[in-house]
Amino acid sequence: MNRIEIDVITGKREVIELTAQEVAQAQTQYAEWLALQPTKEEQIAKLQAQIDALNT
Amino acid sequence: MPLQLSGTSGVLDNSGAFIAGTAVASTSGTSIDFTSIPSWVKRVTVIFDSVSTNGTSAKIVQIGSGSVTTSGYLGTSVYTGASTGGSTYTTGIGIADGSAADNIMGTCVICLLGSNTWVASVCTGRSSNAYGFLGGARLALGGTLDRVRITTANGTDTFDAGSINILYE
Numbered sequence: 001m002n003r004i005e006i007d008v009i010t011g012k013r014e015v016i017e018l019t020a021q022e023v024a025q026a027q028t029q030y031a032e033w034l035a036l037q038p039t040k041e042e043q044i045a046k047l048q049a050q051i052d053a054l055n056t
Numbered sequence: 057m058p059l060q061l062s063g064t065s066g067v068l069d070n071s072g073a074f075i076a077g078t079a080v081a082s083t084s085g086t087s088i089d090f091t092s093i094p095s096w097v098k099r100v101t102v103i104f105d106s107v108s109t110n111g112t113s114a115k116i117v118q119i120g121s122g123s124v125t126t127s128g129y130l131g132t133s134v135y136t137g138a139s140t141g142g143s144t145y146t147t148g149i150g151i152a153d154g155s156a157a158d159n160i161m162g163t164c165v166i167c168l169l170g171s172n173t174w175v176a177s178v179c180t181g182r183s184s185n186a187y188g189f190l191g192g193a194r195l196a197l198g199g200t201l202d203r204v205r206i207t208t209a210n211g212t213d214t215f216d217a218g219s220i221n222i223l224y225e
Contacts, residue, residue, distance in 0.1 A: 001212060003087040003205075008077045008222070010092070018086065026086075026211025029126050029147045030113070033209040036144050047139060 070096060077222045082107045082215040087207035089124070090222050095200045098168040101223040102204060104151070104180060106159040111213030116148030117164050117206055119174055121199035131193025133178055137186045147209065149176045149193040159183040159218060166204070172197040 001018045018026075038046070059070050080088055093100065102117055109115065114133075118124045126147055133150030134142030143150060152160045162180030169175050178191035206220055 001086045001214070002084075003089060003207075004080065004085040005089040005091055006077065006080055007092045008075075008090050008224070009094070011078055013080070015085065023212070025126060030210035030212075032127070033114070033143075033145065033147050036146065038141075038143075043141065046141060050139060 074225045079219045079221040082218045082220045087205050089205045091203045093202050097224045099225050100166045102164040103221045104160050105219045107218035108159045109213040110216045113208040113210040113213045114153040115151040118148040120203045121197045124205045129193050129195045133191030135187050135189050150191050152180050152189045157184050
């Protein structure tokens with residue numbers, strides 16, 4: 001995995017291989033984001049409420 | 057427009073002028089960083105043209121000072137279309153979620169409130185179906201903003217289509 005880095009002043013473009021630490025940080029970041037997401041049941045309940053609202 | 061030039065440091069201040077970067081093909085990499093953003097910048101607009109990744113993780117924008125900040129954001133992005141919903145984001149500014157087939161178009165405008173606190177607004181849409189995304193976020197940086205990263209929430213999905221650019225002013 002790599003990232004693309006562009007210097008806006010010089011226009012220099014570099015492709016940089018991610019370090020193991022950066023990959024681990026990304027995984028931690030993703031776990032944090034996932035923990036904030038609604039569960040499948042919560043999403044179904046929300047959609048059902050929207051359907052019910054359309055039917056009233 | 058107080059243009060200030062330095063023989064050694066280049067443009068020291070160019071407040072009021074729009075400066076466009078060079079559009080980058082978002083066809084590879086897990087993230088795209090725009091670095092060396094000048095210290096006088098007070099607004100950065102990230103422009104997405106048909107941007108896609110190979111996974112389903114939400115696309116996000118992160119900012120930084122010296123290094124990219126990956127936590128501490130406050131904000132939400134919502135989608136609206138055939139159904140509605142949304143997500144809160146703490147690891148970046150939410151741009152869009154969706155499937156690998158989605159191509160995203162739109163902008164993320166990041167403005168300096170003051171004291172290195174930046175506030176963003178998001179307006180994007182998909183090409184593959186009738187969904188749009190709206191959002192807002194804020195982050196207090198530890199120093200002057202000098203970089204913007206476009207990536208995904210999981211940090212491992214790879215860009216596979218489109219192009220991205222920034223305007224700064």
